[in-house]
Amino acid sequence: MKHKVAPSLLAADFTRLAEEIQFINDSEADWLHLDVMDGRFVPNITFGMLMVDAARKICNKPLDVHLMIEEPEKYISDFRKAGADIITVHIEACPHLHRTLQQIRETGAQAGVALNPHTPVSALEDVIEDLDLVCVMSVNPGFGGQKFIYNTLPKLRRLKDLVTVRNAQVLIEVDGGVGLQNAEKILQAGADVLVAGSSVYKAEDPADAVARLKDIGGEWQRFA
Numbered sequence: 001m002k003h004k005v006a007p008s009l010l011a012a013d014f015t016r017l018a019e020e021i022q023f024i025n026d027s028e029a030d031w032l033h034l035d036v037m038d039g040r041f042v043p044n045i046t047f048g049m050l051m052v053d054a055a056r057k058i059c060n061k062p063l064d065v066h067l068m069i070e071e072p073e074k075y076i077s078d079f080r081k082a083g084a085d086i087i088t089v090h091i092e093a094c095p096h097l098h099r100t101l102q103q104i105r106e107t108g109a110q111a112g113v114a115l116n117p118h119t120p121v122s123a124l125e126d127v128i129e130d131l132d133l134v135c136v137m138s139v140n141p142g143f144g145g146q147k148f149i150y151n152t153l154p155k156l157r158r159l160k161d162l163v164t165v166r167n168a169q170v171l172i173e174v175d176g177g178v179g180l181q182n183a184e185k186i187l188q189a190g191a192d193v194l195v196a197g198s199s200v201y202k203a204e205d206p207a208d209a210v211a212r213l214k215d216i217g218g219e220w221q222r223f224a
């Protein structure tokens with residue numbers, strides 16, 4: 001399966017939001033990634049369901065909503081109604097993760113769980129079958145434009161092994177500091193989805209940046 005690229009709107013020019021969302025339709029991007037932050041789970045506040053709702057009206061590709069919020073279970077149905085296709089919660093914010101994942105799937109959305117850099121892959125052993133996506137954070141969540149944490153690569157290999165051994169239908173997403181300089185290594189370590197904020201939206205030619213990210217690893221993936 002060819003990997004997916006999901007530009008993160010956080011790095012877009014907010015004075016030209018409609019165009020920046022429309023760009024997803026016109027480029028080779030697979031999904032639009034939306035970073036919801038509450039100022040409690042992470043030390044930053046971004047946007048909520050109104051932005052998801054606005055993006056839904058413009059974007060004709062799946063909306064990948066990354067909830068960096070406490071008590072995400074309170075807002076899942078609102079984000080689904082706003083148009084989220086994939087809803088990802090943080091394992092560190094979910095004392096009843098299994099119930100929260102069921103809640104997401106009951107809305108009809110795909111269920112994702114994100115792991116902060118310090119959270120081990122082993123934390124997923126008992127929920128791997130209840131997931132559609134695992135988002136491996138390769139920066140500490142809260143801000144765009146941070147440096148990729150290289151320990152993420154062995155972590156991805158451990159996650160890929162777990163998914164393979166359990167034959168789980170789970171996509172592995174990597175989020176934070178992803179760009180042309182490291183994408184091939186990330187894909188080789190097992191990623192299926194690259195989230196890319198700054199490396200796409202801050203590029204001179206964002207459509208070309210997406211095309212190049214999509215093109216990486218073409219050969220070894222085809223023969224893998």
Ligand SMILES: O=C(CO)[C@@H](O)[C@H](O)COP(=O)(O)O
Binds near residue numbers: 142
């Ligand atoms: O969730 C987050 C950050 O918390 C990410 O989605 C970033 O928004 C990705 O941006 P870059 O690191 O690619 O600039």
Ligand SMILES: [Fe+2]
Binds near residue numbers: 008034035066
């Ligand atoms: Fe994100």
